[in-house]
Amino acid sequence: xxxxxxxxxxxxxxxxxxxxxxxxxxxxxxxxxxxxxxxxxxxxxxxxxxxxxxxxxxxxxxxxxxxxxxxxxxxxxxxxxxxxxxxxxxxxxxxxxxxxxxxxxxxxxxxxxxxxxxxxxxxxxxxxxxxxxxxxxxxxxxxxxxxxxxxxxxxxxxxxxxxxxxxxxxxxxxxxxxxxxxxxxxxxxxxxxxxxxxxxxxxxxxxxxxxxxxxxxxxxxxxxxxxxxxxxxxxxxxxxxxxxxxxxxxxxxxxxxxxxxxxxxxxxxxxxxxxxxxxxxxxxxxxxxxxxxxxxxxxxxxxxxxxxxxxxxxxxxxxxxxxxxxxxxxxxxxxxxxxxxxxxxxxxxxxxxxxxxxxxxxxxxxxxxxxxxxxxxxxxxxxxxxxxxxxxxxxxxxxxxxxxxxxxxxxxxxxxxxxxxxxxxxxxxxxxxxxxxxxxxxxxxxxxxxxxxxxxxxxxxxxxxxxxxxxxxxxxxxxxxxxxxxxxxxxxxxxxxxxxxxxxxxxxxxxxxxxxxxxxxxxxxxxxxxxxxx
Numbered sequence: 188x189x190x191x192x193x194x195x196x197x198x199x200x201x202x203x204x205x206x207x208x209x210x211x212x213x214x215x216x217x218x219x220x221x222x223x224x225x226x227x228x229x230x231x232x233x234x235x236x237x238x239x240x241x242x243x244x245x246x247x248x249x250x251x252x253x254x255x256x257x258x259x260x261x262x263x264x265x266x267x268x269x270x271x272x273x274x275x276x277x278x279x280x281x282x283x284x285x286x287x288x289x290x291x292x293x294x295x296x297x298x299x300x301x302x303x304x305x306x307x308x309x310x311x312x313x314x315x316x317x318x319x320x321x322x323x324x325x326x327x328x329x330x331x332x333x334x335x336x337x338x339x340x341x342x343x344x345x346x347x348x349x350x351x352x353x354x355x356x357x358x359x360x361x362x363x364x365x366x367x368x369x370x371x372x373x374x375x376x377x378x379x380x381x382x383x384x385x386x387x388x389x390x391x392x393x394x395x396x397x398x399x400x401x402x403x404x405x406x407x408x409x410x411x412x413x414x415x416x417x418x419x420x421x422x423x424x425x426x427x428x429x430x431x432x433x434x435x436x437x438x439x440x441x442x443x444x445x446x447x448x449x450x451x452x453x454x455x456x457x458x459x460x461x462x463x464x465x466x467x468x469x470x471x472x473x474x475x476x477x478x479x480x481x482x483x484x485x486x487x488x489x490x491x492x493x494x495x496x497x498x499x500x501x502x503x504x505x506x507x508x509x510x511x512x513x514x515x516x517x518x519x520x521x522x523x524x525x526x527x528x529x530x531x532x533x534x535x536x537x538x539x540x541x542x543x544x545x546x547x548x549x550x551x552x553x554x555x556x557x558x559x560x561x562x563x564x565x566x567x568x569x570x571x572x573x574x575x576x577x578x579x580x581x582x583x584x585x586x587x588x589x590x591x592x593x594x595x596x597x598x599x600x601x602x603x604x605x606x607x608x609x610x611x612x613x614x615x616x617x618x619x620x621x622x623x624x625x626x627x628x629x630x631x632x633x634x635x636x637x638x639x640x641x642x643x644x645x646x647x648x649x650x651x652x653x654x655x656x657x658x659x660x661x662x663x664x665x666x667x668x669x670x671x672x673x674x675x676x677x678x679x680x681x682x683x684x685x686x687x688x689x690x691x692x693x694x695x696x697x698x699x700x701x702x703x704x705x706x707x708x709x710x711x712x713x714x715x716x717x718x719x720x721x
Contacts, residue, residue, distance in 0.1 A: 225497035226339055228331055228489040230482060236327035237319055239264055241477050244317030249473065251318055253311040253354035253361075254286035261310050262291050265330055265351055269293040272337040274349075281364040284354035290361045291351040295336060298343030304500040305348045305380045306332070306492065307362065309355030309428055316473040320480050321446070325383035326351055328489045332496060342502040345378070352428050355384075362428035366435050374435055379499060382429035382441035383492060387485035388467040390460045391444035394420035398433060400547060401588045401595040402440030402495075409494040415487065416457055422448045436584040436599055442491060444484045446470045507537030509564035510596065511589045517601035518572075522552075522580070525573035528600060530557065530587060532564045539564040540591045546570065548585045550604060552578035555585070564591070572602060580605025 240261055244250055247257030262278065269276050274293040281290055291310070308325030312318020333349050353361030366374070379402060395406045397419035410417050420443050424430075429439040445466020455462035469475040510533045518526040532542055542564050546555035552575035557568045570587065585600040 225490070225493040226335055228328070228335055228486075228493050230486040230489065232334075233327045233331045233485060233489055234477075234482075236264075236268075236330055237323050237477055237480065240323045240327065241317050241319055244312065250314050250316060251310070251312040251323075252314040253284055253288040253356070255314075257317075258286075258288055258311050258353065261326075262289055262351070265310065265326070266291055268330060268334060269349075272334050274333065274337065279365060279368070281353050281361050283364050284360045285357060288353035288361070290353050290365050292348065292365075293333060293350075294346065294348045295333070295343070297340075298346040298500060300346045301376050302345040303348050303377045304345050304496065305350060305377050305432075306383070306496065307350035307352060307380065307428055308383045309353075309361065310351040311354055311356055311361075312475075313356050313471045315471055316469070316475045319476050320387050320389075320467055321385045321470060321475055322355070322383075324385060324387040324480060324485060324488075328383055328386060328485070328492055331489060332492050335493065336496070341497070343500060344502040345500040346376075347496065347500050348377075355428055359428055359431050362431035366431045366437075369435075374437065377432070377437050380429060380432040380437050380439045381492070381495060382427055382432075382439065383488070384423065384427040384441070384443055385446055385467065385470075386442050386444050386488040387480045387482075388444035388446070389479055389481050390450055390464050390466050390468070391481060391484040392450065392454055392458055392460075392466055393417045393484070393487075394423070394443045394445065396420050396423070396429065396439060396441040396443075398429070399438045399440060399586055399588075399597060400545070401590065401597050402438060404595065405495045405498055406440065406442060406491055409491045410487075413487070418454075422446055436601065438586060438597055438599070440495070442488050444488070506594070507540045507564070507591070508535050508594050509533060509540070509542065509589075509591070510535050511587070511598050513587060513598045513600055516599070517603070519603040520574055522574055522578045522604055523576045525571055526602070528570040528572070528587075529567055530570050530589075530598075531567045532562060532589065534564045540594075543590045544568055544570070545588045545590070546572075546585055546600075547588065548583055550574070550578050550581065550583045550602070552576075553583075553602070553604075570600075572600075574604055578604050 240251065243260045243264065244257050247255055247260060251257035251261050266276055266278070269291075273296075275296050276291070276293045279290040279292060280287055288311070306329050308329050309322050310326045312321065312323070317323070329349055329351075333347075336347065350362070350365065352359075352365070355361060369377075381402075382396070393410060393415055395403050395410070395417045397403050403419070407417055420441075422445060423441075423443050427441075427443075429441055433439045447465050447467065447470045449465055450458075450460055450462055452462040454460075467475075467479070469479040512531040512533070514529045514531065518528070520526050530544060540563070541561055543561045544557045545560075546557075549555055549572070554573050556571045556573070558571070559568055562568050572585070582601060582603045585602055587598045587600055589596045589598075
């Protein structure tokens with residue numbers, strides 16, 4: 188786990204669609220149910236991988252840091268195991284990582300390639316030690332889960348991809364590089380990213396990432412089945428590779444057993460261990476070796492990873508299921524305004540069931556209301572997202588969750604509050620006003636001598652709301668002359684309106700500039716500077 192930047196990752200969406208109604212609904216990320224039972228993950232095999240990683244560190248100055256030979260040898264070890272098992276494996280050189288170290292990506296070539304469930308762990312250690320808990324534990328666990336998936340070869344509903352990240356310890360660099368390298372279409376395919384960082388701490392806790400409730404519920408379901416209580420993970424917020432995916436609007440989840448934070452008395456009562464001591468006393472130290480790792484959490488968490496993977500990606504064979512869609516998938520509002528979204532459900536298997544809807548990831552001062560809040564699969568609901576005057580500008584990725592008795596689904600909605608960024612146009616023939624219409628540039632106009640009557644320049648504007656549009660003439664001396672609309676200025680419907688600019692005999696000769704401003708979107712533009720002789 189990265190030791191700096193202990194902060195909550197901002198839920199800023201990449202992939203924000205243009206303002207307006209989406210042309211087609213987007214299918215949600217899905218938690219499948221009624222799958223074949225997940226197999227037991229061999230603790231002995233996981234420990235064998237960890238032994239190899241420790242030996243690699245011993246042969247490379249005592250560590251597996253991203254810039255050294257220990258990391259490269261770790262990549263080679265994992266790569267060889269995956270290729271032998273039949274995975275499609277690629278290495279990605281991270282140009283922003285120490286030593287231009289490589290990410291390792293492996294994909295199981297079955298299941299729907301447009302719906303990817305991705306699991307990841309960072310493979311590097313700090314320079315102080317071999318990093319067997321941090322993060323050989325997560326890396327070895329997902330390696331053995333990947334090998335078990337290949338060995339059992341179940342029918343897959345979704346594509347499964349694994350990632351071992353470079354240079355996490357100096358700022359999540361490998362995972363950031365990977366996410367940034369993906370196109371919008373490829374990011375959209377990743378329906379869930381699961382992260383595993385330090386899952387065998389010596390004074391362990393049982394922490395489940397609580398970023399997305401429906402994903403957390405999958406892990407909680409496993410731990411409840413073996414009688415182990417869990418807590419949300421606060422120590423790891425923003426400090427491991429899931430933050431790179433979360434910031435791109437990809438739903439995330441994961442497991443941890445604690446790092447340098449101190450176990451409380453209540454946690455010791457719940458889980459055992461030593462209150463007042465760190466969850467891992469060897470965190471980022473030379474003593475983070477195999478002897479620092481504990482089998483109980485290693486075994487439990489490895490099985491929990493398999494349980495989640497089977498539930499999320501293996502084919503559903505029986506039971507009821509449905510799909511979830513949103514229309515539109517994004518919207519832009521000003522603070523104090525609201526927007527509405529149609530939340531649709533469709534029965535895809537079996538019979539209709541009761542589905543309860545909820546939303547998370549809202550910015551401060553915003554609320555989400557569903558009407559109705561519970562529907563039968565096959566019906567739809569209207570989601571109203573209302574902002575307040577205090578809601579800050581920015582883009583938030585909202586997670587819309589649909590919960591039924593045995594099936595959970597999520598979909599993402601991008602809410603942008605405030606200015607859309609504004610665009611500047613210079614001397615264009617047509618100037619787009621908030622994507623509603625155009626304002627056409629005026630023709631040149633001149634007058635000679637001391638004109639008794641004002642020279643008038645006529646502007647024809649087509650847009651939805653006259654009150655949103657501000658038009659003015661900028662004189663050579665910098666004086667701004669407002670443009671008055673002729674006829675009706677009522678903000679009612681889309682149409683063409685005529686505006687006239689009275690340029691009096693007091694106006695200065697020289698270059699005049701037509702200035703346009705959309706008060707809603709804060710787009711600005713200048714058109715057709717021309718010389719007027721008075």
